[in-house]
Amino acid sequence: MLRNHFKNFDWWLFSAVVFLVFIGILMFFAGAKYGAGDIYLKKQLFFLIFGIILIFGISFFDYRRLKAHSAPVILIYALSIAALILVLMFGVKVRGSISWFKIGPFSVEPVEFVKIAILALFAKFFTLRHAEIYRLSHIVLSAVYVAPDFGSAILLIGIWVGMMMISGINKKYLATLFFIGAIFFSVAWFGIFKDYQKDRIFSFLNPLEDPYGAGYNIIQSRIAIGSGGLLGMGLGRGTQTRLGFLPEAHTDFIFAAIAEELGLLGVVFIFVGYGFIFWRILKIANWASNNFAKLFCFGFLILISLQFIINISMNLGVAPVTGITLPFISYGGSSLISLFIGLGIIESIAIRNFKTANQEI
Structure with missing residues (x-):
């Protein structure tokens, strides 16, 4: 049984993901070697090992139970939304937003798990109520309303719109949604967005207007990317990254750090890795035997592709x-x-399809 299970496991997808991690x-190892401390390295290695255990463990779970039963x-989803509300009440404020629970040496960001919960919820209900998917607007809007930051709200709305388009929503409903979205953005701009969030948008339009304030991050990111050249300055030798000019080089601006130290060649490897992951998920979705599986795969693809596009655009x-x-x-x-x-x-979906994406490469 185990042999058949792992025979249908998509090792290509798994390997590509581990490669990117x-x-x-x-990059964290280079930071530890050149004096930035090893805390990020140790924690990320722990997260990777724990995540791998999760992938293998969840792959044994039959995803069709999610398709068959609405209650789980x-x-x-309800627990995820409750966690978002609780973090607003008891969470820790970091970089202007209250997004994290502090649990010992670790910080937990509930909104990350809400994204996966919404994928499962939408895949479930878009399958059952294909003709009335526009009526699910309250589901995502409730999540957007309690989302702790602008970026998370963008991703949640992107998942919602993307999955509706894949599900075949009537174009008039889509136009209505965009109109509602424009109104929502206007209301958010004047009543919800904080000053620092507005400053980020203004600095994107003209970063040189405030080079030591709101525009600082974008300017330093551009300098780092431009200084990398073809082969980069060498691992751990990026001046912008290692001298502290590039902010959040381990999170938001890690792409700029990679471009500076590994150059265009390193960037190409990253793009190939993501492209391969997107392709494998598409294959699994195409081989899926039911709409729930297809929608979940497409929704997950929308999530990571949106993050990929927005983050790199932000770095550039x-x-x-x-x-x-x-x-x-x-x-x-x-x-x-x-x-x-x-x-x-997704691995559970691949394993339980009549044909799996592993049978073709």
Whole structure:
């Protein structure tokens, strides 16, 4: 039984994900070697090991139980929303937003797990109520309302719209949703967004207007990327990264750090890794035997591709700084573990298909 289980396990997808995680760990190792401390390295290695155990463990769970029963999916979503509300009441404030629970040496960011819960919830109800998916707006809007930061709200809305488009929503409903979205953004701008969030948007439009304030991050990121050249300055030798000019080089701006130290060649390897992951998930979705599995795979693909596009755009200075990290590579236990939970469900889907994506490469 175990032999058949792991025979259908998508080792190609798993290997590509671990490859990207190790690129991030390599950057943390360089930071530890050159005096930045080894705390990020040790914690990320722990998160990786724990995440791998989760992937294998969840792959034994039959995802069709989520498809057949509504209660577990609704319960998971309700608990996730409750965690978001509790973090607003009892959480720790970091970089202007209250997003984390402090538990001993670790910080937990509930919104990362909400993203996976919403994927499962939407895959479930879009399958059951294909013609009325527009009526589920209250589900995502409730999550967006209690989302602790602008970046998370963008991702939640992106997942919602993307999955509706894949599900075949009527174009008139889609147009209505965009209109509602424009109104919501206007209300949020004047009544919800904090000053620092508005400053990030203004600095993206003209970072040189405030080079030592709101525009600082984008300017330093551009300098780091531009100084990397073809082969980079060498692991641990990036001046912007190691001298502390590049902010959040282990999270939001790790792409700029990689470009500076590993150059265009390192960036190409990253792009190939992500492209391979996207392709494998698409294959699993195409081979899936039911709409729930297809929708979950497509939803997960939307999530990581949105994070990938927004983070790199942010590093290049063509999108405002939103706090969205680079999936699998940036430091962060909540992000990595939540993504590994999603991958575990996708592996469960691959294993239980009549044909699996592993049979073709």
